[in-house]
Amino acid sequence: MYTLYFLPDACSLATQAILNELNQAIELIHKEDAENYDVLNPVGTVPVLIDQNRVLNEGVPILLYLLDKHENNLIARDGEDRHQAIENMMFANASVHPAYGRLFFAEGNITNNEGKQQAFDAAASAINKLWAAVEDKLQGQAYLGGDSVSPADFLLAVYSRWGQSYPVDIVIGPNTRKMIDAVISRDSFQTALQRESDYRAVTA
Ligand SMILES: N[C@@H](CCC(=O)N[C@@H](CS)C(=O)NCC(=O)O)C(=O)O
Structure with a gap:
């Protein structure tokens, strides 16, 4: 049994979906329900994963830890395919995720309407450049790893949900939309969404 600290619709959703892919039991805890979250993660972000007495931070190494530990077809064990899978995960986590972070920053920190819209537009332009790169990679293959789903696809599927409530035009190409x-339609992802929603209902 793993314990996963989450925020609704945040990047911890990908961690939960991958845990579901790996058929692992999860105790889900909303970050705000933790007594001393800063002891688990001094910078306060989700996901945090607890495996027995071990506390794991940072989304990508958490996924690699799980994928190394449990049998799966999501990532190659070694070689060039594994390197590519990690490169794709880092592209998602270290490039696409922070680009969306610019939208959150503008929303929370810029009070002048014109300045805020300019910051939104600049963020959207950076985000669209990244989605265009994904669309290029998906010419002739269904997923970033090839014919079958890979961890980076889960990360990108989660991030793709973040632009919807902002006054910007996020352009996601047809191959990327299909991926x-x-x-999102996989059982693992749907179960993760449902569990987050049930948690909100229980604690509301
Ligand atoms: N590099 C970190 C980034 C994690 C991150 O930024 N998480 C966001 C949610 S997607 C968060 O927890 N933000 C703090 C907050 O919203 O309170 C990781 O991949 O784990």
Whole structure:
């Protein structure tokens, strides 16, 4: 049994979906329900994963830890395919995720309406450049790893949900949209969404 600290619709959703892919039991805890979250993660972000007495931080190494530990077809064990899978995960986590972070920053920190919209537009332009790169990679292959779903696809599917409530035009190409829809419709992802929603209902 793993314990996963989450925020609704945050990047911890990908961690939960991958845990579901690996058929692992999860105790889900909303970050705000933790007594001393800063002891678990001094910078306060989700996901945090607890495996027995071990506390794990940072989304990508958490996923690699799980994928190394449990039998799966999501990532190669070694070689060039594994390197590519990690490169794709880092592209998602270290490039796409922070680009969306610019939208959150503008929303929370810029009070002048014109300045805020300019910051939104600049963020959207950076985000669209990244989605265009994903669309290029998906010419002739269904997923970033090839014919079958890979960890980076889960990360990108989660991030793709973040632009919807902002006054910007996020452009996601047709191959990318198809990949995202395929990931979101997987049982593992749907179960993760349902569990987050049930948690809100229980604690509301
Ligand atoms: N590099 C970190 C980034 C994690 C991150 O930024 N998480 C966001 C949610 S997606 C968060 O927890 N933000 C703090 C907050 O919203 O309170 C990781 O991949 O784990």
